[in-house]
Amino acid sequence: MNLSEIKELLDILAKKGQFPDKLIYILGKDNRVGCQRLLKTYLKQKRSLDLKLEKLEDMIEFDRNFQIQVAGIDEAGRGPLAGPVVAAAVVLDFENLDWALGINDSKQLKREERQFFYDLILEKAKYVGVGMADVALIDEINIRNATHKAMEEAVSNIVGISAKDLYLLVDGLEVPILGERHCPIVQGDAKSLSIAAASIVAKEKRDSLMEELDRFYPGYGFSKHKGYGTKEHIRALAKLGPSPVHRRSFLTNFSFKQGSLF
Secondary structure, eight states, rough: OHHHHHHHHHHHHHHEEEEEEOHHHHHHTOHHHHHHHHHHHHHHHHHHHHHHHHHHHHHHHHHHTTTOOOEEEEOSSSSSSOOOEEEEEEOOTTTOOOOTTTTOOGGGGHHHHHHHHHHHHHHHHEEEEEEEEOOOHHHHHHHHHHHHHHHHHHTTOOOOOGGGGGGEEESSSOGGGEEESEOOOOOOOTTTTHHHHHHHHHHHHHHHHHHHHHHHTSSSOOHHTTTTTOOHHHHHHHOOOOOOHHHHHOTTTOOOOSSSOO
């Protein structure tokens, strides 16, 4: 086979997740420099797949060790200067996870990867609930309590199963409002498949909301920075003043001459 044919074959096999040992052995005996480069790339792809499989197995085992139906809970948007905080609760079907290879903490995924898994999670998960705390609530009761309210709402919005039948795995610290049947897990979105799935749903849902808000309040760049305090966002605030969807409680150290809401 010439190098073009070998490359085409390896590309097809890699996309299918197939890495036959016999083929790797044969290519290893081929002394052509181009062939060895192709083999090196192919082996990197194999290693990447092996790591994803190992990661998936570890995350599944973590959730299954609770020996009860779990719901993963995570939030997106605690830190931004604008927009809501969004929480998601996800209950997975652990008998059907062949689609979940590559799921990880949403912050570790590219946008297109998050969008891909977001659609799959909504389709394949047993139950999904989403909750949100708007800017008014954040300013009224503070971001910590508003986040807890959003998580509580996400759990209550799960349709088809009672929260009493679930053990809630929460990314981060304890959330008293969720009661005794919850377990706070530090860096849970990197350990629990259910929490990782919830992090993807919450992040993607909030990103879409911020893109919609960008159309209502142009000039701030919400579509780009999603409300976080980037240099671009700070410059826009200095020029335009805060919008109705900015968190007043987050802007106490800022002074605005134009369009001030205070």
